[in-house]
Amino acid sequence: MAAASTLRLRPWQRRALDTFLASSGGDFLAVATPGAGKTTFALTAARLSMPSLPGRLVVVAPTRHLKEQWADAAAGFGLNLVIDWVPGDLLPSDTHGAVTTYQQIGSSPEPFFGLSQGGFVVLDEIHHAGEDRSWGDGVKLAFDAAGRRLALSGTPFRSDTQSIPFVRYHADEAVPDIEYGYRDALADGRVVRPVYFPRFGGHMEWTAPDGAQLAASFDDPLARTEANQRLRAALSLDGDWLPTVLGHANDQLQRIRRQQSDAGGLVIATDQDHARGIAALLKARFRVEAAVATSEDAEASRIISRFASGRAPWIVAVRMISEGVDIPRLRVGVYATTTTTELFFRQAVGRIVRHIPGAGRQRAYLFIPDDHRLRHYGYTIADARRHSLIKDTREGGEEEREQTGDTDQLSLFAVHSATAAALDADPGIFTDDHDDGDEPIAESDELLIDLTRLPPPGGTPATVGAAGAGPPVGDRDERDRLRRINTDLTKELVLVTGRGHAAVNGELNRRAGIAKISEATIIQLNRRSRAAEEWLRTEHRRRRFTAS
Numbered sequence: 001m002a003a004a005s006t007l008r009l010r011p012w013q014r015r016a017l018d019t020f021l022a023s024s025g026g027d028f029l030a031v032a033t034p035g036a037g038k039t040t041f042a043l044t045a046a047r048l049s050m051p052s053l054p055g056r057l058v059v060v061a062p063t064r065h066l067k068e069q070w071a072d073a074a075a076g077f078g079l080n081l082v083i084d085w086v087p088g089d090l091l092p093s094d095t096h097g098a099v100t101t102y103q104q105i106g107s108s109p110e111p112f113f114g115l116s117q118g119g120f121v122v123l124d125e126i127h128h129a130g131e132d133r134s135w136g137d138g139v140k141l142a143f144d145a146a147g148r149r150l151a152l153s154g155t156p157f158r159s160d161t162q163s164i165p166f167v168r169y170h171a172d173e174a175v176p177d178i179e180y181g182y183r184d185a186l187a188d189g190r191v192v193r194p195v196y197f198p199r200f201g202g203h204m205e206w207t208a209p210d211g212a213q214l215a216a217s218f219d220d221p222l223a224r225t226e227a228n229q230r231l232r233a234a235l236s237l238d239g240d241w242l243p244t245v246l247g248h249a250n251d252q253l254q255r256i257r258r259q260q261s262d263a264g265g266l267v268i269a270t271d272q273d274h275a276r277g278i279a280a281l282l283k284a285r286f287r288v289e290a291a292v293a294t295s296e297d298a299e300a301s302r303i304i305s306r307f308a309s310g311r312a313p314w315i316v317a318v319r320m321i322s323e324g325v326d327i328p329r330l331r332v333g334v335y336a337t338t339t340t341t342e343l344f345f346r347q348a349v350g351r352i353v354r355h356i357p358g359a360g361r362q363r364a365y366l367f368i369p370d371d372h373r374l375r376h377y378g379y380t381i382a383d384a385r386r387h388s389l390i391k392d393t394r395e396g397g398e399e400e401r402e403q404t405g406d407t408d409q410l411s412l413f414a415v416h417s418a419t420a421a422a423l424d425a426d427p428g429i430f431t432d433d434h435d436d437g438d439e440p441i442a443e444s445d446e447l448l449i450d451l452t453r454l455p456p457p458g459g460t461p462a463t464v465g466a467a468g469a470g471p472p473v474g475d476r477d478e479r480d481r482l483r484r485i486n487t488d489l490t491k492e493l494v495l496v497t498g499r500g501h502a503a504v505n506g507e508l509n510r511r512a513g514i515a516k517i518s519e520a521t522i523i524q525l526n527r528r529s530r531a532a533e534e535w536l537r538t539e540h541r542r543r544r545f546t547a548s
Helices: 011-022 038-052 064-075 102-107 110-116 126-130 133-143 182-188 224-234 241-257 272-286 300-309 342-350 372-395 407-412 476-497 501-512 522-547
Strands: 006-009 027-032 057-061 097-101 120-123 148-153 178-180 199-207 213-217 264-268 290-294 314-318 330-335 364-369 414-423 445-448
Touching: 006 011, 006 038, 011 027, 011 038, 011 178, 011 182, 027 038, 038 064, 038 120, 038 148, 057 064, 057 102, 057 110, 064 097, 064 300, 097 102, 097 110, 102 133, 110 133, 120 133, 126 133, 126 148, 182 372, 199 224, 199 241, 199 372, 213 224, 224 241, 224 414, 241 264, 241 272, 241 330, 241 364, 241 414, 264 272, 272 290, 272 314, 290 300, 300 314, 330 342, 342 372, 364 372, 476 501, 476 522, 501 522
Parallel strands: 027 148, 027 178, 057 097, 057 120, 120 148, 199 364, 264 314, 264 330, 290 314, 330 364
Antiparallel strands: 006 445, 199 213, 199 414
16 A cells, blocks of 8 residues: 555644644543544654654554554555564564554563654553553553553543553543544534434343343333343343344345445444344344354454455444444444443444545434433434534534343343334434435645655654665565465475475575564565575476486
């Protein structure tokens, strides 16, 4: 992907960038609604800052899939990031840095201290550093000596248990240096979509883990434990509530696809079995295929990427598309998880809120149970939407999963019935013929970036005005291609020479002048493959001579 020489920034991105560049401290927190363009802002800030910093660029992401997404986005800025760096290895000298995860930082923070020393660190969805004490401690240890630290979050967050490193707090609330909310984005226009919340009530009957027979609708006031059980009963594959809601959601998606043929839908499920059951239900009841992506599946990133670039109607996910993942064609969501925190809910909304430039007026729909907690979160977002749309017309915590308190009796939980009833909170939401008012056009500031200030790889500051300073930057796709070629040539040499893999690899590394293939630049990988090809030719000539 070619690096851009000019960037067109949204007004909030330009304000955030100006504020960041003018700040004197080492830490900066940007809170911006999903879909606003935090990645573009962060990579622009990194690219402009790195020429004056002696260290590498390190991005910390919540998941493996987001590592790849960050690396792909960075390539568009001329920044080459390694996604499979193994602590203890040297980074190839033709790269700018690495992308890692909070889990890896928590388990092995020490190598990242040296890697990031004096460099630039992006902490994506920084609230994850508070989910596990080892993650927060690891972030503090790994990046304490970084030159600049830029933390990002899609929604405001609190510190109810432990404070997150490099974040300022006031009364346990994180204090952002720049904040850009959903209401702001709607008012700017063509940044995010207006989101509507079809909500469904119903009547549920179930056996609690202690054996008690219970029945309630979503209107009945219940204690926290029973409310969680009621929600779980509604979302069960054994009742009629979930199939009813999925049917309405699928109908809505089909209506949208008549105007946007590649529009997609997302179901956020509770666990892996639940996700696969929902996919089977969609196929059996509505004759639509659904992809399934769960955190337990090693192929989840590939499944998400294939769905994002394709035209399939539905994907069902568990803890994989809750935040950060960029699939702009998603227009319909079904909230079918027992997680009930506001942070997770807003992250779910963020998956369907991203605006597609040039696609005209767009609306998104998140189908939700009428649980009082989810209803409150939906109303909060809907109020911001209504306020912004009326204004336009006039002017022109940590994930929380269900806790039963008696995990060894979970098998006693059983759903007897669950029926759904649509509660049309927003008149007309099931049609696409109502008017949201004219969408204002967001003014754009054009920021010119001097390519000669692009930091050279290897963590050495560029000389301003010295075009091409430093060794050439390696392309990630080319590096992966050359590594595959080297792997295939090594296997062939093992067969031809009769030597072991270690011996062949050692000889090829010696001929290419490298210690490990994981540390090799693209030039060195090319040199190594040529050495392997020459070795093979020699072996084949020797065999022909011996045979004659």
